[in-house]
Amino acid sequence: MAVSVTAALLVIGDEILTGRTKDKNIGYIAEYLTGIGIDLREVRVVPDVEEEIVAAVNALRQRYTYLFTTGGIGPTHDDITADCIAKAFGVGIDHDPRAVAMLQERYQPGELNEARLRMARIPHGADLVDNPISKAPGFRLGNVFVMAGVPSIMQAMLDNIAPTLETGARMIIETIEAEGLAEGIYAEGLSQIASSHDGVSIGSYPSFSTNGFRNQIVVRGKDPEAVANAAQAVRAMLLRLKADLAPL
Amino acid sequence: MAVSVTAALLVIGDEILTGRTKDKNIGYIAEYLTGIGIDLREVRVVPDVEEEIVAAVNALRQRYTYLFTTGGIGPTHDDITADCIAKAFGVGIDHDPRAVAMLQERYQPGELNEARLRMARIPHGADLVDNPISKAPGFRLGNVFVMAGVPSIMQAMLDNIAPTLETGARMIIETIEAEGLAEGIYAEGLSQIASSHDGVSIGSYPSFSTNGFRNQIVVRGKDPEAVANAAQAVRAMLLRLKADLAPL
Numbered sequence: 001m002a003v004s005v006t007a008a009l010l011v012i013g014d015e016i017l018t019g020r021t022k023d024k025n026i027g028y029i030a031e032y033l034t035g036i037g038i039d040l041r042e043v044r045v046v047p048d049v050e051e052e053i054v055a056a057v058n059a060l061r062q063r064y065t066y067l068f069t070t071g072g073i074g075p076t077h078d079d080i081t082a083d084c085i086a087k088a089f090g091v092g093i094d095h096d097p098r099a100v101a102m103l104q105e106r107y108q109p110g111e112l113n114e115a116r117l118r119m120a121r122i123p124h125g126a127d128l129v130d131n132p133i134s135k136a137p138g139f140r141l142g143n144v145f146v147m148a149g150v151p152s153i154m155q156a157m158l159d160n161i162a163p164t165l166e167t168g169a170r171m172i173i174e175t176i177e178a179e180g181l182a183e184g185i186y187a188e189g190l191s192q193i194a195s196s197h198d199g200v201s202i203g204s205y206p207s208f209s210t211n212g213f214r215n216q217i218v219v220r221g222k223d224p225e226a227v228a229n230a231a232q233a234v235r236a237m238l239l240r241l242k243a244d245l246a247p248l
Numbered sequence: 249m250a251v252s253v254t255a256a257l258l259v260i261g262d263e264i265l266t267g268r269t270k271d272k273n274i275g276y277i278a279e280y281l282t283g284i285g286i287d288l289r290e291v292r293v294v295p296d297v298e299e300e301i302v303a304a305v306n307a308l309r310q311r312y313t314y315l316f317t318t319g320g321i322g323p324t325h326d327d328i329t330a331d332c333i334a335k336a337f338g339v340g341i342d343h344d345p346r347a348v349a350m351l352q353e354r355y356q357p358g359e360l361n362e363a364r365l366r367m368a369r370i371p372h373g374a375d376l377v378d379n380p381i382s383k384a385p386g387f388r389l390g391n392v393f394v395m396a397g398v399p400s401i402m403q404a405m406l407d408n409i410a411p412t413l414e415t416g417a418r419m420i421i422e423t424i425e426a427e428g429l430a431e432g433i434y435a436e437g438l439s440q441i442a443s444s445h446d447g448v449s450i451g452s453y454p455s456f457s458t459n460g461f462r463n464q465i466v467v468r469g470k471d472p473e474a475v476a477n478a479a480q481a482v483r484a485m486l487l488r489l490k491a492d493l494a495p496l
Binding site (some may be wrong): 011013014015016017018022026027029030031032033034035039040042043044045046047048052075076077088104107111113114115116118133134150151152153173183185187190191195196202203204205206207213218220 | 262264271274288295325326334366399428453461
């Protein structure tokens with residue numbers, strides 16, 4: 001049985017919940033983690049409210065191998081993620097000399113005011129995560145990785161974090177086009193294949209455009225042979241159905 | 249004090265957590281609910297796993313005025329949302345004659361097979377939500393609204409649901425461009441304004457493009473006067489800072 005490394009993502013910010021900002025990080029992180037062999041198992045979005053953030057951090061960090069957070073690490077009063085992480089872990093928080101040094105690379109001495117120094121407040125015991133774009137670092141405390149919300153910065157931080165992560169067997173994904181067959185036509189056959197093939201999960205995904213519905217069947221799993229066998233069974237079933245439907 | 253009507257959104261589907269499908273519903277629903285005076289307070293994304301869905305439904309429906317779900321109501325074996333809702337509420341589930349009649353509008357008698365009839369499985373006591381696009385209905389049980397995952401269908405269902413919802417005072421949102429001022433320059437002034445203005449929440453949102461950072465300050469609240477006063481204080485502060493920074 002392949003080792004499973006799991007993760008949750010906590011998106012922090014009123015701006016996502018009001019719809020002002022359309023999140024671009026969930027899909028990116030989901031695809032990234034899947035690609036390196038980490039199973040994203042849950043995502044939550046919470047507002048900039050201390051007790052909500054602390055409760056979500058503690059629920060998720062205990063349940064999964066890793067917890068990633070995005071948002072709330074800037075210099076303004078609504079950036080409370082670092083303090084919430086410290087509170088969730090029950091540790092202190094203070095200006096971290098390593099983080100201050102990083103900010104000094106970006107700001108002239110007179111520019112590094114109290115607000116900007118807030119970005120150097122790091123919970124005790126955390127390791128820093130480099131931010132090549134705007135210098136203010138993310139950090140890791142235990143199994144929790146705290147990243148920026150701005151997508152380009154988050155992505156750079158994730159690139160820095162990835163080599164430090166334990167990863168499991170990579171998910172193998174086969175996508176099969178149903179080409180004109182409706183879900184309701186192949187649902188029964190697909191269900192039989194799903195229940196007779198262990199070690200894979202099979203999904204059916206309709207999408208809708210001006211050309212009508214397009215259905216894709218996705219077979220996922222960590223054992224290449226199991227995925228290949230199930231995908232082959234799906235293809236054979238679709239061929240049989242097409243033959244049945246074809247005019248005599 | 250304005251009445252507050254709250255909501256959570258539960259996005260159901262492995263395809264979102266693997267990154268295969270990039271969710272488009274969270275941002276849409278967030279903006280829609282905000283626009284009609286309902287505060288979206290939490291979003292969760294969970295996989296197609298019964299116990300995860302049931303646990304999330306029960307956690308969220310008890311905590312907020314409304315819970316909306318997207319995904320998992322099609323005809324295939326991985327569409328388990330309706331059964332999970334029934335389980336979460338401890339009620340039975342069966343083919344609903346009203347839902348069967350809706351499907352009969354779309355399918356010829358010979359086409360309405362067992363898999364398609366799965367889409368007429370509705371928990372006991374639920375009201376149906378019309379689906380003008382592909383007929384298979386969503387439903388409402390208690391304070392939970394179950395919608396499709398395909399964005400165009402979800403949007404049509406939400407339009408049908410909206411008139412039935414209790415709504416609170418609408419959020420008033422003022423967005424102020426910081427026009428060239430860095431967050432670290434106005435953070436202290438903004439914090440003072442935030443703590444001296446009750447009934448509003450103030451956020452600062454950087455975004456990053458090829459032109460560099462763009463900072464926007466957003467003042468939100470339900471009392472028009474409180475929002476206007478706080479927004480005016482923000483504008484005045486930004487003007488003072490610009491004057492201070494201008495060459496003599």
